[in-house]
Amino acid sequence: MNIMVIGRGGREHSLVQKLAASKQTEKIYAAPGNAGMKEAVCVAIEEGDHDALVSFAKENDIHLTVVGPEVPLLEGIVDHFQANDLKVFGPTKDAALIEGSKHFAKQMMDKYDIPTAEYQAFSDLVEAKAYIKGKGAPIVIKADGLAAGKGVVVAETLEQALEAADSMLGEGQFGEASSEIVVEEFLAGDEFSLMAFVHGPNVYPMIPAKDHKRAFDGDEGPNTGGMGAFAPVPGLASSSYDTAVESIVRPVAEAMVQEERPFTGILYAGLIETDKGPKVIEFNARFGDPETQVVLPLLKNDLEQVFLDVMDGKDPELQWSEESCAGVVVASSGYPGGYVKGRPLPALETSDSAFLVHAGTALENGTYVSDGGRVLLVGSKGNDLSRALDCAYEALRPLHANEDFFYRRDIGRSSITSSSGSDE
Known part of the structure; x- marks a missing residue:
């Protein structure tokens, strides 16, 4: 089988290394991959170019595509591959929202009694600050959307928490990803x-x-x-x-x-x-x-x-x-x-x-x-x-x-x- 791994980071290189050990694997492509992925053929197609990736999969008889990073998942790359009758491993755009929106994930956990921290979501800075002051510190401030692993502040003081709210909601630190924030209780453990x-x-x-x-x-x-x-x-x-x-x-x-x-x-x-x-x-x-x-x-x-x-x-x-x-x-x-x-x-x-x-x-x-x-x-x-x-x-x-x-x-x-x- 020919396999394509979408992504360029360490996670994708680890996937390539493991797939290269498979006796069933004929050829591995990485799009776009990185210089260290010697086990794969790197293809100069960006993760967000869904049309080009679908075309490449068809032209090169790709039997299975594995999507590594979160951004193309939230952009619907799996839906695009499925619409073209291509086998792809990853969640659809609707399912990937469990990562794409922390507020959505919290609502799901509330509805189905899944244990998590107490929280409130805010798009208004004044309301967010009032809630933070009422709860005190330590407290956790999260950008609602994707922020490359950097959209979380564990604030040990009230000043740090208010500053994080200002940066995310007031100054748009993470763009659309921080147009809404989730404020959570701090959990020890x-x-x-x-x-x-x-x-x-x-x-x-x-x-x-x-x-x-x-x-x-x-x-x-x-x-x-x-x-x-x-x-x-x-x-x-x-x-x-x-x-x-x-x-x-x-x-x-x-x-x-x-x-x-x-x-x-x-x-x-x-x-x-x-x-x-x-x-x-x-x-x-x-x-x-x-x-x-x-x-x-x-x-x-x-x-x-x-x-x-x-x-x-x-x-x-x-x-x-x-x-x-x-x-x-x-x-x-x-x-x-x-x-x-x-x-x-x-x-x-x-x-x-x-x-x-x-x-x-x-x-x-x-x-x-x-x-x-x-x-x-x-x-x-x-x-x-x-x-x-x-x-x-x-x-x-x-x-x-x-x-x-x-x-x-x-x-x-x-x-x-x-x-x-x-x-x-």
Whole structure:
């Protein structure tokens, strides 16, 4: 089979790497892909050019297209492919709204009694500020629409919360995405991510993972698209995982069917383990990034067959390695703010255990250079999380003192410390 992966980041490179291991795969195309995707043929078609992507799929006998990023999903690329009788894995525009509007997702959770934080939505700045002052801090301010992972402010003070409301609603920080904001109660607890293959009411959950959103060590600095991740989560009780599947992910999939927005694709639940059990922070309508980069290496199944089984309504019977997998993101200095592209990357030595996933790289005169905020993910598998992390950080040594790039040096460390004696 010929397969096309739409997207250009680390998540898509991880998908390409896993699909390349499939015995059924004849040829993989990535549109537009990135310089590091040596396992695929990169095609110079932008993710938003739906007509060109459909034409390419027809002309090149593409049997299955997998959509990586959220923007084309919200723009209806799956609907476009389906209208042309092309097999595509991802949710329709109507179903992808679960990520495209945080207000919509909250309304769904309210209606179907799915546990989440108390909230109110606002499009009026004066009303929003009055509500925030009445609730006090800490409190969470979210842009309603897509904001590349940066539209969330966890305000520890009232001043920070009011400033976030001003930026989003008053100044239009994220354009149309912040023309409405959602103000949520702050939930204390440990966060984790749970992705699932979904087709209508059928849900096939993956192993849990944990992402690190803040830019700097100690969970300091601004939110990013993700600075590192690991899977599974040592401190997460098996009972909490089961509750998350049965009380959150399955009910949401069934609710989408009830709402006549049946979901096919990857449903991502960003969750937090509170003293009252797991609650929803957010839903995404696609593979998480960088969680995909540490979950897929632990999947024993042929990923192409999994996609086909799920779309055919068959149980893919997911099987998972007993190992741990960890990944550390290398970012351009200045990210998630302004940064300079074109900085040369030193050669990173990988072993049988360590691997590289390219996100924002380009090739200039045979040398990889930076071409984005998040540049690479250096990952590794190991018998446990500690060994996986040690191997990944060892591979990062050539970048340790490089001022053009930075990476967090504490990915997964708190989970190693707190996992002793946990109920798994």
